[in-house]
Structure formats: C-alpha cells, structure tokens
Amino acid sequence: MVSHHRRLVDFEKEYRKDPEEISICDRLKTWTRRKYEQTSAKKILLSNLPFITMIRNYKRSDIVPDLIAGSTAGAMMIPQGMAFGALSTLPPIVGLYISLFAPLTYFFLGTCRQISMGCIAVLSLMMADILDLYDENTKIAAASSTVYATDNMTSLFTDDISPDIQAKRIEVAAAVTFVVGMITILLSKLGLGFVTCFMSNSLITSFTVGVSIHVFTSQLKNGLGLKLERKSGLFKLPKTWYEVCVHLPEANVATLITWFICIIIIYLVKAQINDRFKKKMKIPIPIELIMVIFGTVASYFLELNSNYQVKIVEYIPKGIPSPKLPDVTLATDYLADGILIAVVSYAQTVALAKTFGLLHKYEIDPDQEMFACGGANVVCSLFSGYITAASVSRTVVVNGAGGKTQVTSLIACSIVLLVIVVLAPYFYYLPLCVLAAIIVVNLRGMFWKLTQLNPLRKQSKSDFIVWVVTFSVSVFVDVIPGLLAGIAVSFLLIIIITQQSPVTLKGVVDGTQETRTPSLYHSVDLSSDIKILHINKPLCFANSDIFVQKVFKNIDINIIKVQKQKAKLIKSEKNANNSNHNDNELKDLEPLEAENKIDDTQDVMLSLETDMSLPKYVILDISGVSFIDLMGASALQLIITELNEIDIKVLITNIAVVVYDTLDRVDFIKKNEDRLYLTLFDALQDIRTSSESAPNNLHSQDTTEA
Numbered sequence: 001m002v003s004h005h006r007r008l009v010d011f012e013k014e015y016r017k018d019p020e021e022i023s024i025c026d027r028l029k030t031w032t033r034r035k036y037e038q039t040s041a042k043k044i045l046l047s048n049l050p051f052i053t054m055i056r057n058y059k060r061s062d063i064v065p066d067l068i069a070g071s072t073a074g075a076m077m078i079p080q081g082m083a084f085g086a087l088s089t090l091p092p093i094v095g096l097y098i099s100l101f102a103p104l105t106y107f108f109l110g111t112c113r114q115i116s117m118g119c120i121a122v123l124s125l126m127m128a129d130i131l132d133l134y135d136e137n138t139k140i141a142a143a144s145s146t147v148y149a150t151d152n153m154t155s156l157f158t159d160d161i162s163p164d165i166q167a168k169r170i171e172v173a174a175a176v177t178f179v180v181g182m183i184t185i186l187l188s189k190l191g192l193g194f195v196t197c198f199m200s201n202s203l204i205t206s207f208t209v210g211v212s213i214h215v216f217t218s219q220l221k222n223g224l225g226l227k228l229e230r231k232s233g234l235f236k237l238p239k240t241w242y243e244v245c246v247h248l249p250e251a252n253v254a255t256l257i258t259w260f261i262c263i264i265i266i267y268l269v270k271a272q273i274n275d276r277f278k279k280k281m282k283i284p285i286p287i288e289l290i291m292v293i294f295g296t297v298a299s300y301f302l303e304l305n306s307n308y309q310v311k312i313v314e315y316i317p318k319g320i321p322s323p324k325l326p327d328v329t330l331a332t333d334y335l336a337d338g339i340l341i342a343v344v345s346y347a348q349t350v351a352l353a354k355t356f357g358l359l360h361k362y363e364i365d366p367d368q369e370m371f372a373c374g375g376a377n378v379v380c381s382l383f384s385g386y387i388t389a390a391s392v393s394r395t396v397v398v399n400g401a402g403g404k405t406q407v408t409s410l411i412a413c414s415i416v417l418l419v420i421v422v423l424a425p426y427f428y429y430l431p432l433c434v435l436a437a438i439i440v441v442n443l444r445g446m447f448w449k450l451t452q453l454n455p456l457r458k459q460s461k462s463d464f465i466v467w468v469v470t471f472s473v474s475v476f477v478d479v480i481p482g483l484l485a486g487i488a489v490s491f492l493l494i495i496i497i498t499q500q501s502p503v504t505l506k507g508v509v510d511g512t513q514e515t516r517t518p519s520l521y522h523s524v525d526l527s528s529d530i531k532i533l534h535i536n537k538p539l540c541f542a543n544s545d546i547f548v549q550k551v552f553k554n555i556d557i558n559i560i561k562v563q564k565q566k567a568k569l570i571k572s573e574k575n576a577n578n579s580n581h582n583d584n585e586l587k588d589l590e591p592l593e594a595e596n597k598i599d600d601t602q603d604v605m606l607s608l609e610t611d612m613s614l615p616k617y618v619i620l621d622i623s624g625v626s627f628i629d630l631m632g633a634s635a636l637q638l639i640i641t642e643l644n645e646i647d648i649k650v651l652i653t654n655i656a657v658v659v660y661d662t663l664d665r666v667d668f669i670k671k672n673e674d675r676l677y678l679t680l681f682d683a684l685q686d687i688r689t690s691s692e693s694a695p696n697n698l699h700s701q702d703t704t705e706a
Helices: 008-015 024-037 041-048 051-056 060-087 092-109 121-143 150-155 163-189 193-198 201-218 220-224 236-250 253-274 287-302 304-308 328-360 366-382 392-400 407-427 432-442 444-459 461-476 479-499 544-554 559-581 591-611 630-645 657-665 680-705
Strands: 503-509 530-535 617-621 649-653
Touching: 041 051, 041 366, 051 092, 060 092, 060 121, 060 287, 060 392, 060 407, 060 432, 092 366, 092 407, 121 163, 121 201, 121 328, 121 479, 163 193, 163 328, 163 366, 193 328, 193 366, 201 220, 201 236, 201 328, 201 432, 201 444, 201 461, 201 479, 220 236, 220 253, 220 432, 236 461, 253 287, 253 304, 253 432, 287 304, 287 407, 287 432, 328 366, 328 392, 328 479, 432 444, 444 461, 461 479, 503 544, 530 544, 530 680, 544 630, 617 630, 617 680, 630 649, 630 657, 649 680
Parallel strands: 530 617, 617 649
Antiparallel strands: 503 530
C-alpha cells in the first residue's frame, strides 16, 4: 500500500537523502579531480583539436561534395574578402589574409562542419570605427607636435592615407585583435561560452541591421565617386548623409553608372537565379567573382581611372606577409571596443554553428567554438588581419552546395592562397565601385529583416522594444553605443518583468482538480473562505514588497485597517469585561457621553460582522517560484504573520527543491512546517477534512460540558 503524504515535511523526512557536509576545499578538489584526473592526454588532445576525429572518420563519399562546396566558398571569399577589407579602411589585401588564415585555423579548432570563417561586413565596419578613433587621436597628437609632417596630417580622414600611417593602422588593428583573441581563448577555457545567452536574437539582429545601414552609407562614397571626409564620433551617420546630399551634384557619372550596372547584375543573378533555383543547382553562379574579373578587365582596357577618374584598388602586394607579434601596447585605448567586437563575432559564429549542428544532427561545443574564434583571431593578428567571424551568406552557400566537413575550408583556403601568391597584382585596375556593389547586394538579407518588425511587435513587445532601441541608437548615434543600449534595455526589461505582478488569483474549475484564472476560464469556483494565489515569479529583493502588496490586494484586505478594527474590538471587549465590575460606570456619565460610547461599541461590532466575510484560508501555490532570496523568504513570513493575526491561516504548496533548501537554511521550514503541503490538492483536502471534523469536535465538547 502506497502511503499518501499531504504535508511536505513528512515527505522530506521519509524520502530526502541526508546532505553531505563537504567543505569548499573538498568541493574544489573533487571538481579538479573530475575535470583533469579522469581526462587522459588523448581526450584533451581530441577535445582541443576536433579535426583529428573528423579526419579519422572521413568518408570517401564526402570528397566530391566538399570539393564543390569548398570551391564555391573560395570563389566567394575573394571578392568579399577584398570588399570587406576595404570596408575596414585597410587595404583590400588584408581581407584576403583573413580569408586565408581564419578558415584555416577554424579547420583545426572548430566543431561545426559547414561554417565558413572569414571577413564579414559588420566586424569590418566596427573595426573601421576603432581605426577612425585612432586617426582622431593621431590627428590631435600631430596637431600638437612637430614630429609629423604636414602631408601626413592632411592625409588623415581622406582617401590618400600615406603608407606609413596605413602600416601603423594595420598594427593597431592587429594588436586589438591579438589581445581580444587571447582573452577569448582564456574565457573559453574557463567555460564561459554561455556569455552570449545575455544577448537575445532580437538584440543581435537589430544590431546587425543597424550596422548594415552604416555599411551601406559607407559605400555611397565609392559608389557615387565622391571625395568625402570620413566622419567619426557620435552621430556620424546623419553627418555623412548630410555630406552626401551636399556633394551629390559632384558625383562621378561613370562611377555611378558602373555601380548601378554591377548592383543590378549581381542582384539578378543571386536573387533570381541562385536563390530561386538553388535546389536544382549544385553550384551557384559565382557572379561576384565574375564581376570582379570583368570589372578589372573592363577598367584596364577602357582606362576608366585615367579617362573617367573612376577610383581603382591600385597596388596589391603579392605573397603572404611574414608573421609578426603585434605590439599589444597599441591596443590599450581601444580594448573595450575590441572586446565588444569579439562578443559580436562569437555570438554570430556560435549561433550559426548551433543552427547547422541541429540541422545535421551533430553536437556543437560552445566553449570549443569560443576557443576556435579566439584562435582564429590570434592567428589572423599575426598576419596583419583583424577580428573574424563566420559568414552567414557563405555558410548557407556551403551547406547548399552539399559541404559535409571542414575540408571545405581547406579547399577554399587553397583558392584564396592562389590569388594572394599569384593573382593579387592583377587586381590593380579593379574599380572600387565594383567592390561597393558586392557589399550593397550582400546587405539585402539584412534590409529584408526590417519587414519583420510588425510581426515581432505582435509576437513580443519586449523583443520589439529591444529591437527598436538597439537599431535606432546604432543608426543615429553609433554602433558601439547601440550595442550597449540594447544590452542595457534588455536587462532593464528583465527587471521590469520581474517586478510585474507576481501574484494571480485562481479558483478550482468545477468537476476537476485544476486551478485557473477566472478572467480566462469558465466555471471557476472562487470560494469566499479559501483564496488560492499562484506565484509565478522569482521572489527576491526586487519584487518582495510588490509581492506582499499584491497578496493583500488579491484577497481584498486592507491589512492596516483590519488590524486597527481588531485592536479596537479587543479594547472594547476588555472595557465590557471591566464594566461587569463597574456596573455604575455608565450611570456616572453624562447622557450624551454614554450615548457616544454605546455608538462606538456598535461600530466595532459592525466592523466585526464585516470582517466575518474575510477568507479563512489563503493558499500560496509557489510552483512558479524558481528562486528565492532572504528578502523573498522574509516576505513570505511577513504574510503568514500578518494574516495569522487576523485569524486567516496561510498554507503553502508546490515548493521546488531549490526553494525548499533556501527556506530550510533560514529556519522558515521549521517555523511553518504545519503550513507546507506537497500539492495544492493536498492542502484543499486537508481543509475539507478539517471543516468536516470541526462540527463533530464541537458536539463532543458540548456533550462533555453537559
């Protein structure tokens, strides 16, 4: 026969295991032993270098799909790497260096089989902001020093940056990338791969869309052929829009026509052919690479630069630079911004990895992904690169082309290496407007997300608020303040949601054992004697006061007024008892005073009759409480004490184990063990049993007295 326990304390005594008394030192030793002693050198090697397992399990049938997918990704990396490298205000070859070393590093360290690492627009523009800040600092230093030549001073914030200054800017970008890469590696080994959980999808999406507006605006200069001074600091985007409008009549017609033609061709091929027929096409048309080749050839033979003043890429060095350890002191003033860029980099990479891992049914290790991102950043920094991440567009293409493993990265790297070592100088005549067209068309997916705002508003107001605030601040103020504003609003909304009404009045649905809110369900019985309150929020310092107020409000009690009435009644009863010993008290009073005293007694008795409508029981169902702190426990005890003083018994049900342990540590369980029940049904059953036995008890007492 199964024993049915109604009281929580009885259940805990019978089934709860005795807790082990373990000191902090012993816990630390146990954790260290489990983490390292039971892990062999082989397991450590395989966990840090996932490619070993991948190579050991590699199938011959994967060679052809990986070859096709890798070739496709490599063809995309060349134009995108050059375009996004230029977007960072560094030489285009820097983007190719990143396109070589980022996927090569991820091949050894990453756990996702379809990801394509390399240059992406968002991070390139964020790195451009850091370099703009460096330019501003350099300009201020140059203005107050005679060391810098006048030519170097005037070259800042223009298109004609001197080689010496550009080399220094590359060192700054590499230094920031190296430091944040090392920090990322350290955090990954501390198991902090979950940090992106604090950034919602709405925040990341709105931020990237906001940055896309910046990216598009930055390409207006190359697309229109304008000579504009780069804006820096806050509100730079509105300033840039104003400058573009003012100088629009000065646009280069040849550049503008070339830009529009490239945009139209690239868009038509990507959207109307590659995307529409992607299920039928194993390999998408590499239109971006075709346009780069065609644009370079056309620019050379038509002499667009000399005849029509169309800006070109010009000199691109051939070969791979020698590895060089960056001067980390250069990153001192820009480390905070660099860390934010690294957070965005990891957030996008791990989100893509989880998506495709789930799609292809294999596990992704977030900590190892963080380690791979940090490793890729460190390696890129040694070869004049900057912060890298997984590309959404290329990853989707790799997956669509049938890529099975990270061998696709090796094949893509081989193609990029061929361009860097052999073909780089041949892109001398490549028009910058062609690269601008590639960037603009690749942003169309981001711009399309603006159309999802209205559905998001209907689905979740909190996510909508985060989206709008992050996007607005990113666009009209700056990208870094936009990201910080989004994080701040997210935490603020969490606090507000936590402080919202944590108490809901419920009743039992007729014919069932279920409790529901009467405003949402039919046939809900709200007993006048029993009030059932469901607590659906954590109880902590942030909402403990609100919790107490809501409990009293839901049972229609002005606790202060009721206590005053009861005190007045007790006083009157004492006075009535005293009057038995002083029968002549009223006789000695004046008639009017005696009448007032009688009226006061009648008012008190009327209040007592009114208070008889108060509930006899209040049941707190705290099944929705997943966390409680000291102030939350104090709030519970306060409610019990206050209601007990006016003869209302409080019962508590459905206490989670973690909440029970906290309450036990503060002696709440010991003080209130008779009030605690396993389930709401147990509490209701006990109330019914007590009510049924009460008349019998009264009858037996009367018999005894007789």
